[in-house]
Amino acid sequence: MQAIVKQKRAPGLTVTSVPKPSPGPGEVLIAVRHAGVCGTDVHIADWNAWAEGRIKPPVVVGHEFAGEIVAVGGAVSELKSGQLVTAEGHIVCGHCLQCRTGNSHICRNTRIIGVDRDGAFAEYIAMPATNVLPLDGIPTTVGAVMDPMGNAFHTVLSAEIPGSTVLVVGCGPIGCFAVGIARAAGAAKVIASDVNATRLELARRMGAHVTVNAATDDVVRAVLDETAGEGTDVVCEMSGVPSALHQA
Numbered sequence: 001m002q003a004i005v006k007q008k009r010a011p012g013l014t015v016t017s018v019p020k021p022s023p024g025p026g027e028v029l030i031a032v033r034h035a036g037v038c039g040t041d042v043h044i045a046d047w048n049a050w051a052e053g054r055i056k057p058p059v060v061v062g063h064e065f066a067g068e069i070v071a072v073g074g075a076v077s078e079l080k081s082g083q084l085v086t087a088e089g090h091i092v093c094g095h096c097l098q099c100r101t102g103n104s105h106i107c108r109n110t111r112i113i114g115v116d117r118d119g120a121f122a123e124y125i126a127m128p129a130t131n132v133l134p135l136d137g138i139p140t141t142v143g144a145v146m147d148p149m150g151n152a153f154h155t156v157l158s159a160e161i162p163g164s165t166v167l168v169v170g171c172g173p174i175g176c177f178a179v180g181i182a183r184a185a186g187a188a189k190v191i192a193s194d195v196n197a198t199r200l201e202l203a204r205r206m207g208a209h210v211t212v213n214a215a216t217d218d219v220v221r222a223v224l225d226e227t228a229g230e231g232t233d234v235v236c237e238m239s240g241v242p243s244a245l246h247q248a
């Protein structure tokens with residue numbers, strides 16, 4: 001099958017032929033229909049310091065995807081061929097202390113698809129059935145963004161949102177998701193900041209009541225003006241920029 005592969009310990013990615021995986025016990029084989037490009041994929045392509053320390057080529061990259069189950073391995077009863085699905089890309093061990101105490105999201109043995117093992121920028125990917133989520137009518141174009149959108153859900157809903165004022169700092173894809181999620185969860189006012197006018201326009205379309213361009217305006221001043229001098233109840237820092245973290 002064709003796949004996008006990190007072949008060498010150097011910048012670049014290669015489209016090439018690799019063996020088609022087959023589903024082992026407890027796994028399903030998924031024909032990938034749509035995939036998303038994450039900043040992580042760009043880091044792997046550029047071969048930055050993080051990638052150099054983490055990636056062991058050759059590896060098929062990509063971890064955001066959705067597709068159709070085309071084969072089912074042994075001991076899988078809850079999924080069947082023909083189902084449209086997406087999948088959680090963190091494969092955990094299931095038997096370390098963290099996994100056994102309900103904290104598998106911090107499993108020390110986590111292997112991420114497209115990072116630590118072969119990923120989704122390929123015609124097919126084999127995944128543990130326990131990581132697979134049926135889309136139940138959601139199109140694969142939308143299902144493919146489950147991973148970054150899940151990140152935004154987890155972040156936003158860790159706070160008390162209904163009736164709150166919310167500041168979203170950074171309007172990349174996850175920040176824009178956070179704006180929509182805060183609105184859907186019942187925020188009284190959502191303020192979004194970024195240095196990029198196009199991203200602020202996207203944030204407005206996602207439901208931000210107020211947008212602030214941090215390149216030209218004082219974000220702290222603007223937020224105080226919009227909240228009767230109180231500041232927002234919730235701040236979601238979605239930019240990773242040190243100065244924005246300080247503002248938050």
Ligand SMILES: [Zn+2]
Binds near residue numbers: 063064148
């Ligand atoms: Zn990602």
Ligand SMILES: [Zn+2]
Binds near residue numbers: 094
């Ligand atoms: Zn574990």
